[in-house]
Amino acid sequence: MIKTIKITSLIVYVLALAGLFGYVIIKGGETLVSTTKLEIYRDTDNGFLNKDSILAKLNSVQKTDSIEVNALKIRNMERELLKNPYVKNADVFTGINGEMIVNVREEKPLLRIFNKDSKGYYITKEGDILPLSNEYTARVFVVNGYINIPSVNGFSNINDTIYARTQLQGILKLAKLLSENEFLNAQINQIYLNSKNEFELIAEVGKCTVILGNLNNIDVKLRNLQAFYKQALLVEGLDKYKSINLKFDGQIVCAK
Numbered sequence: 001m002i003k004t005i006k007i008t009s010l011i012v013y014v015l016a017l018a019g020l021f022g023y024v025i026i027k028g029g030e031t032l033v034s035t036t037k038l039e040i041y042r043d044t045d046n047g048f049l050n051k052d053s054i055l056a057k058l059n060s061v062q063k064t065d066s067i068e069v070n071a072l073k074i075r076n077m078e079r080e081l082l083k084n085p086y087v088k089n090a091d092v093f094t095g096i097n098g099e100m101i102v103n104v105r106e107e108k109p110l111l112r113i114f115n116k117d118s119k120g121y122y123i124t125k126e127g128d129i130l131p132l133s134n135e136y137t138a139r140v141f142v143v144n145g146y147i148n149i150p151s152v153n154g155f156s157n158i159n160d161t162i163y164a165r166t167q168l169q170g171i172l173k174l175a176k177l178l179s180e181n182e183f184l185n186a187q188i189n190q191i192y193l194n195s196k197n198e199f200e201l202i203a204e205v206g207k208c209t210v211i212l213g214n215l216n217n218i219d220v221k222l223r224n225l226q227a228f229y230k231q232a233l234l235v236e237g238l239d240k241y242k243s244i245n246l247k248f249d250g251q252i253v254c255a256k
Contacts, residue, residue, distance in 0.1 A: 033064045033072065034098035042106040048086035048136050049106050057081060058092075058102065069094045077102075085130050085155060111175045111191070113143040113168075119151065120144075125179075127158040127172060141175050145193035145200075167193060170215045174199065177218065183226055198247065201225075208238050213247025221246045228252055 036058070040049050058064075061080050062073045074092045081090035081104060089105040107130055109122035122130040122138065129152050149166050158168040174191060178184050178201075188210075190202035201210035212221055225246060232238055245253040 031069050031098040033067055033069055033094075033100050036064060036100045036102060037095075038102045038104070040104050040106060043108060044139075046136060047106050048130075048133050048138075049084070049104065050135075054081065054102070054104060057084070064100060069098055069100075072100065086133070109138050109140050110179060111141040111143050111171070112138065113147065113149065113171065115147045115149050116145070120149070121152050123158060123168070123172060123175075125172075125176060127168075129156045129158065141178065141189065141191055143171055143175070143191040143193075146195050146197070147171075147193050167197075170199075174212075174215060174218060177222055181222065181226065183229070184222060187229060203238065206238050208241045209243045211243060211245040211247055217249065224252055 036055065038051050038054060040047070040051065040054070042049075057080055058077050061077050064072070072092075072094065074094075077092045078090045081087050081092075081102075086107050087104055088107045089103075091101075091103045093101050095101055107124055107128065109130055110125045111123050112120065112132070113123060114120035121132055122140070124130065131152060147167060149168065150162055156162070158166075158172060163169075171191065171193075178188055178191075187203055187205075188201045189204045192200040192202060194200055197214075199212040199215065201212065203210070210225060212218070225244065228244065229238070232241070240256050241254050243255045245251075245255075
């Protein structure tokens with residue numbers, strides 16, 4: 001008898017708890033949106049996105065003044081935000097006090113590339129192509145020279161068929177290697193493709209040009225470059241050099 005009473009009491013308790021939980025959900029859904037909390041995540045203070053434009057975009061989907069939380073078109077808002085090429089991820093959800101929380105992750109370009117007609121775009125580490133912005137210029141590797149690249153139509157990636165015969169794969173590989181090397185990343189700010197289809201690196205400071213040639217054995221070439229840089233900086237500095245030629249296997253040919 002005692003065992004039966006305990007089981008019955010437990011069932012009543014569970015049902016009461018479930019009812020209370022359901023009531024909280026229903027009442028919570030009827031809560032009016034109290035405010036919008038927006039956060040833009042990126043590695044720099046400024047960027048391609050700003051809060052005013054994002055809030056305006058959300059407002060174009062649905063005005064949130066005097067609207068209940070359960071009436072929010074959250075998925076529509078996320079889809080609209082993701083139409084912006086500079087938005088990598090967008091999450092919209094609600095808090096326990098009726099606030100609408102919007103978290104946006106901004107795309108991070110690795111390089112800015114221009115063709116010989118000065119038309120270009122950004123490329124991320126993942127190969128995604130972003131248009132240039134009139135509002136913000138990212139501090140990244142600049143790539144220019146005798147580069148043939150098609151124009152961008154909508155969202156695209158360098159792995160798409162339209163870019164198969166371009167130099168973009170090699171350029172991205174080179175930029176990745178430079179960015180992952182803390183020492184060289186601080187020394188180099190520009191990649192140039194000359195008329196002979198040879199890659200050159202332009203230093204951040206000074207007038208020294210590094211001639212890489214093709215990208216065969218590029219890992220070895222960059223290791224040799226780093227070793228030479230460190231030695232030259234210790235002995236006489238880099239200002240004395242006009243060029244450093246690494247295109248010949250196992251050789252470093254310098255011109256002063």
